Amino acid sequence: MATTINKAFLYQLLFAICIYIPYLDNYELTFAVWSFSAIITITNTYSLGILKQLLCFTFILVLAIIVMFFKEYQLYFIIRDFTYLIKPILGLLIGYQLCKKFPKKVFQTIVYTSFFIAIIHLCLIFWALAFYKATTVNDIRFFGGFFSDFEVYALIVVLFHNKFELNFSKKRILLFTTVIAFSVFMYLARTNFIQFVILFLAIKGYFQVNKKSITVVVSVLIIAVIGYSSILLINPKRNGPGMEAFLYKIKIIPEEAFKTKINRDDWKEFNDNYRSYENIMTVRQVSREGIYPIIFGQGLGSKVDLKQEVWLGDMNLRYISILHNGFMTIFLKTGLLGLFIYFISIYLLFKKATESHPIIQNINLLLLGTGVFLIFSNWVFMGVYNLSDNKSILIGLLICFREIYIKTNNKNRAINSIE
Structure with missing residues (x-):
C-alpha cells in the first residue's frame, strides 16, 4: 500500500511540474518536459471521448504538414510550427494518462498545485x-506574470468544493480560497476575470436554456454594460498610475481585437489594436493567394508579413508565424478546413456524458464553460495553442476522470443489484 501511495504522489508531482513549467516562459523546456511526460505515462487503452479530441488536433497538424509539401519554407519555422501545433495533443495525453495514476485525488491535486503556483x-x-519598486499595473504583471487560467479553474473548484467532493476542512477551504483568489486578482488579466465569470455561470447551470438562466445572463450583460459605460465616463489614460492603466485596457476591449482599419503611422492606435492588425494582415495575405489557401491554409512554416518591424517579446520582427489569435493561426496554417475541425474540438466539450450522478453533471458543466471560454480565449490569446497555456492538460484530466467515475459508478450499481 505504501508503494502505491508513493507512486501516486510521484505522478501528482509530475502533474504539478507539467502545469507549472509553462509559467517559466521557456517553450523549449515546456515541450521537452511535456513530451517526456506524455511518453513515460503512455497507457494501454484510450476512450472514444479522448480519441475524438486527439483526432481533431492531429488532423489539423497533418493538414498543415500536407500543405507544407507544396511550399518552400525554412526548416527552422517548419519544426517550430510542428512543436506549436502538437502542443495540445501532448497536453491532452498528459492529462488523460496522469488521471489514471491518481483518479481519487484529481481535484485535490488541482487545488494543491494551484496553491503552490499562487504562493x-x-x-x-x-x-x-x-x-x-513595481507600483504600476504593467510592472506588477511584468514581474509576476500576465495570466493564469489554471488558477481560475482551481478557484472555481474550491468555491464549489461540495460539488467536486473536496473533503477539506473549513479552515483549509478558506486558506485556499483566499490565497488563490488574491493571486488570480493580482494577475490583473482581463481574460481571467472573464474566464471566472464564464465558469461560475456554467457551474451554476446558467448556460442551460431556461427562464432563470436567461434572466441571470441578461442581468450579467446589463451589469457589464453599465460598468463599461462607467469606465468610459472616467476615461482612464493609457499610461495612468495604479489601476488606471488596467481600466484603460478594459476601455479598449471592443476595438482591440475587432478593429478593421488601423492607422500604422499612429503608434498609440497601432499598439492598442495590434491584435486586430495581425488578423487583418493574415486575412489579406491568405485571401490574396486564391481559393486553395483559403480552404487549406499555407501550411507549416508559413509566416505573416506585417509590412513593418514590430517589437514582440525581446526582438523586432516583421514576419511572424504564430499570432495572438488562435483561430487566425489555424486559418493561416490550415485554412477554413482546419478552422472547422478546431470548432469541432470545442463543440465536443459541450456534449454531456449521460450520467445522473452530481459530480459528473458538474464536470459536464465545467467542460461546457471551458468550451465557451475557449471561443473567447482563442480570439484574443490563442486558446490551447498559447505557448504558456496548460488548459489542454486539464481538459484531458477532466475527460478521463469523468469516464473513470462513470465506469466505477456503473460497476457499483451492478454489484448492488446482484446483492
Whole structure:
C-alpha cells in the first residue's frame, strides 16, 4: 500500500511540474518536459471521448504538414510550427494518462498545485514591490506574470468544493480560497476575470436554456454594460498610475481585437489594436493567394508579413508565424478546413456524458464553460495553442476522470443489484 501511495504522489508531482513549467516562459523546456511526460505515462487503452479530441488536433497538424509539401519554407519555422501545433495533443495525453495514476485525488491535486503556483506568484509580486519598486499595473504583471487560467479553474473548484467532493476542512477551504483568489486578482488579466465569470455561470447551470438562466445572463450583460459605460465616463489614460492603466485596457476591449482599419503611422492606435492588425494582415495575405489557401491554409512554416518591424517579446520582427489569435493561426496554417475541425474540438466539450450522478453533471458543466471560454480565449490569446497555456492538460484530466467515475459508478450499481 505504501508503494502505491508513493507512486501516486510521484505522478501528482509530475502533474504539478507539467502545469507549472509553462509559467517559466521557456517553450523549449515546456515541450521537452511535456513530451517526456506524455511518453513515460503512455497507457494501454484510450476512450472514444479522448480519441475524438486527439483526432481533431492531429488532423489539423497533418493538414498543415500536407500543405507544407507544396511550399518552400525554412526548416527552422517548419519544426517550430510542428512543436506549436502538437502542443495540445501532448497536453491532452498528459492529462488523460496522469488521471489514471491518481483518479481519487484529481481535484485535490488541482487545488494543491494551484496553491503552490499562487504562493510563488505572490512571492514574485512581493519581491517586485520590495526591491524593484513595481507600483504600476504593467510592472506588477511584468514581474509576476500576465495570466493564469489554471488558477481560475482551481478557484472555481474550491468555491464549489461540495460539488467536486473536496473533503477539506473549513479552515483549509478558506486558506485556499483566499490565497488563490488574491493571486488570480493580482494577475490583473482581463481574460481571467472573464474566464471566472464564464465558469461560475456554467457551474451554476446558467448556460442551460431556461427562464432563470436567461434572466441571470441578461442581468450579467446589463451589469457589464453599465460598468463599461462607467469606465468610459472616467476615461482612464493609457499610461495612468495604479489601476488606471488596467481600466484603460478594459476601455479598449471592443476595438482591440475587432478593429478593421488601423492607422500604422499612429503608434498609440497601432499598439492598442495590434491584435486586430495581425488578423487583418493574415486575412489579406491568405485571401490574396486564391481559393486553395483559403480552404487549406499555407501550411507549416508559413509566416505573416506585417509590412513593418514590430517589437514582440525581446526582438523586432516583421514576419511572424504564430499570432495572438488562435483561430487566425489555424486559418493561416490550415485554412477554413482546419478552422472547422478546431470548432469541432470545442463543440465536443459541450456534449454531456449521460450520467445522473452530481459530480459528473458538474464536470459536464465545467467542460461546457471551458468550451465557451475557449471561443473567447482563442480570439484574443490563442486558446490551447498559447505557448504558456496548460488548459489542454486539464481538459484531458477532466475527460478521463469523468469516464473513470462513470465506469466505477456503473460497476457499483451492478454489484448492488446482484446483492
